[in-house]
Amino acid sequence: MPKIEPRRGKIVIHLLGRKYEWTVEPRYWRNPMIGLALWLTLPLLIYATATSVFHYHPIALLSTLIFANLLIMMAVPFNLQVIGTGRLSFGPHFFLAVGGYTAALLSRDYGVSPLLTLPAAFFMGAIIALAISPITIISRGVYYVLITMLLPFILGEITYWRSDIFGAETGIPNVELLFHTTGNVTLDVLIFVYVSLAIALVFLFFVDRTLRSRYGLMMGVINEDEDVALSYGINVRWIKIVTFTLTSGAMAISGWFLAHYQGSFSGPVWLMPSFLIMVLLTATLAGKGAIYGVVVSAYIVATLREITRVSLGEFSVVVLFLILLTLLYFLREGFWGLYRKRRYREYEPSIRVRRKT
Amino acid sequence: MIEMLKVSNLTKRFGGIIAVNDVSFEIKKGEIVGLIGPNGAGKTTLVNLISGFYSPDRGKIEFNGKNITKMRMDERAKLGIARTFQNPRVIPNMTAHMNVLYAILGSEHGKELTMTEAGAEAIYYLDLFGLLKKRDVLAGDLAIYELRLLELARALALRPKLLLVDEAMAGLNPAEAEAVSKLINRIRNEFDLTIMWIEHVLKVIMRSAERVLVMHYGRLIADGKPEEVVKKPEVIEAYIGEEEV
Numbered sequence: 243m244p245k246i247e248p249r250r251g252k253i254v255i256h257l258l259g260r261k262y263e264w265t266v267e268p269r270y271w272r273n274p275m276i277g278l279a280l281w282l283t284l285p286l287l288i289y290a291t292a293t294s295v296f297h298y299h300p301i302a303l304l305s306t307l308i309f310a311n312l313l314i315m316m317a318v319p320f321n322l323q324v325i326g327t328g329r330l331s332f333g334p335h336f337f338l339a340v341g342g343y344t345a346a347l348l349s350r351d352y353g354v355s356p357l358l359t360l361p362a363a364f365f366m367g368a369i370i371a372l373a374i375s376p377i378t379i380i381s382r383g384v385y386y387v388l389i390t391m392l393l394p395f396i397l398g399e400i401t402y403w404r405s406d407i408f409g410a411e412t413g414i415p416n417v418e419l420l421f422h423t424t425g426n427v428t429l430d431v432l433i434f435v436y437v438s439l440a441i442a443l444v445f446l447f448f449v450d451r452t453l454r455s456r457y458g459l460m461m462g463v464i465n466e467d468e469d470v471a472l473s474y475g476i477n478v479r480w481i482k483i484v485t486f487t488l489t490s491g492a493m494a495i496s497g498w499f500l501a502h503y504q505g506s507f508s509g510p511v512w513l514m515p516s517f518l519i520m521v522l523l524t525a526t527l528a529g530k531g532a533i534y535g536v537v538v539s540a541y542i543v544a545t546l547r548e549i550t551r552v553s554l555g556e557f558s559v560v561v562l563f564l565i566l567l568t569l570l571y572f573l574r575e576g577f578w579g580l581y582r583k584r585r586y587r588e589y590e591p592s593i594r595v596r597r598k599t
Numbered sequence: 600m601i602e603m604l605k606v607s608n609l610t611k612r613f614g615g616i617i618a619v620n621d622v623s624f625e626i627k628k629g630e631i632v633g634l635i636g637p638n639g640a641g642k643t644t645l646v647n648l649i650s651g652f653y654s655p656d657r658g659k660i661e662f663n664g665k666n667i668t669k670m671r672m673d674e675r676a677k678l679g680i681a682r683t684f685q686n687p688r689v690i691p692n693m694t695a696h697m698n699v700l701y702a703i704l705g706s707e708h709g710k711e712l713t714m715t716e717a718g719a720e721a722i723y724y725l726d727l728f729g730l731l732k733k734r735d736v737l738a739g740d741l742a743i744y745e746l747r748l749l750e751l752a753r754a755l756a757l758r759p760k761l762l763l764v765d766e767a768m769a770g771l772n773p774a775e776a777e778a779v780s781k782l783i784n785r786i787r788n789e790f791d792l793t794i795m796w797i798e799h800v801l802k803v804i805m806r807s808a809e810r811v812l813v814m815h816y817g818r819l820i821a822d823g824k825p826e827e828v829v830k831k832p833e834v835i836e837a838y839i840g841e842e843e844v
């Protein structure tokens with residue numbers, strides 16, 4: 243039985259012979275709470291004011307928010323994967339497609355409900371990741387980039403080769419939606435915004451807890467110097483494999499959401515390099531290992547994408563990437579770097595020691 | 600004294616070069632053993648083989664009677680083998696405190712500690728090495744002397760049984776070298792450590808080590824008390840070179 247021991251400023255949980263500690267620091271809650279409140283009210287504000295204030299159909303704006311949340315769902319586990327494996331993968335969208343196809347095929351062909359396709363998508367992504375996880379140990383640098391880059395290309399080819407199963411560009415139709423529609427399309431989209439936001443929040447919570455745990459700190463060492471991590475006695479292989487497997491499974495959940503949001507799933511759309519670049523830019527603009535920066539950068543990337551798409555049409559991708567690359571040039575440490583520099587002490591644990599005289 | 604480390608017929612090749620050639624020796628518990636030799640003698644390779652950084656092509660390594668030849672570096676660290684690096688390999692983007700804290704959290708005994716307890720222990724080690732005032736300084740901003748101390752603090756924080764010190768004096772001035780030498784001797788006594796110490800500064804090794812191993816071209820050419828070893832002709836030849844007639 244776990245024993246909970248409240249102490250000053252923290253709670254210590256004794257479980258299975260180990261001690262787990264959760265530091266409770268209310269003085270650091272204000273800003274995250276303000277951020278969370280803004281984030282939660284933004285969809286409602288847009289829903290209420292899109293037509294009158296922005297002279298824009300709310301569905302288009304709400305869809306942008308869904309895309310931003312999708313980027314968060316991808317970039318948050320992606321960031322954790324980069325930290326825990328010490329490798330930069332170019333195939334996160336492969337796992338999105340794996341999750342999407344798993345959910346869509348199970349739903350269409352076997353009538354499995356979205357509640358059950360969720361764990362199925364996660365496990366399929368995780369199992370495939372586990373099978374290929376030795377690449378995080380045996381390859382590094384450009385070899386790792388090439389191997390991970392090939393995965394989405396191979397899956398893309400398979401979708402055309404076995405179009406009878408995967409439906410190529412058309413994709414897999416008739417996938418059950420996450421919930422019964424209300425009859426009001428705009429309201430349905432608003433609900434989808436909140437579902438995607440909830441998933442993004444759950445991801446943020448788990449990744450935040452992981453990064454603050456001792457495993458998160460070990461991941462940090464692996465990311466900095468694997469040899470040093472080994473000399474500390476850290477089982478680098480184990481942490482890399484577990485991180486790669488679980489974060490890939492988490493990315494597959496993004497595919498699950500897409501399949502049940504759109505009512506269909508077409509892999510080639512998401513296996514395009516342009517989507518990969520969006521995810522990479524979101525993660526990079528957020529700042530190194532900064533999961534909360536991902537929220538800011540995802541909303542900026544998604545908004546810029548929508549603005550350029552509407553105003554520039556075919557040239558949108560070129561202009562969008564130019565804007566994002568310019569931002570990247572001026573924000574070397576990402577959006578979170580700006581905030582973190584001002585409030586450095588909040589994110590580095592510190593211990594005060596009083597000498598006995 | 601009880602035998603702690605036993606190395607038998609250890610060989611490591613890199614292509615056509617034999618970096619360590621059929622080396623055998625033993626280290627007893629509580630000893631400070633100096634490992635000396637000219638550049639390229641294979642000293643660091645030997646430390647890399649013992650710590651698990653490299654796997655040998657031939658030979659056997661036993662630690663406290665256990666065959667560790669095929670063990671990974673992290674498994675050896677858990678058994679109690681810690682090391683420092685010739686070029687300090689700290690984590691530059693983290694503070695001195697975090698560098699030691701991470702070592703504690705990665706270690707076997709660290710699993711029993713909460714983050715706060717581990718943090719306090721890290722402070723203890725920083726204080727021991729005179730780095731308390733530098734605890735919030737990024738390791739990348741530390742001077743070479745402080746980096747050497749931080750590496751030692753970090754290695755000691757793993758609570759090792761055998762500490763492999765790889766050229767802790769490199770880049771230090773005589774006063775700093777003297778201070779580090781005293782610290783190494785102090786921690787040996789206070790923490791009941793066994794130390795294998797690679798060094799170029801012979802004077803320090805002669806004073807601190809109880810036994811000296813001499814390597815040349817990958818081979819162990821001498822093993823004995825410091826004052827006896829330096830008189831051996833093969834050691835003089837390795838260091839000074841053959842006299843031309």
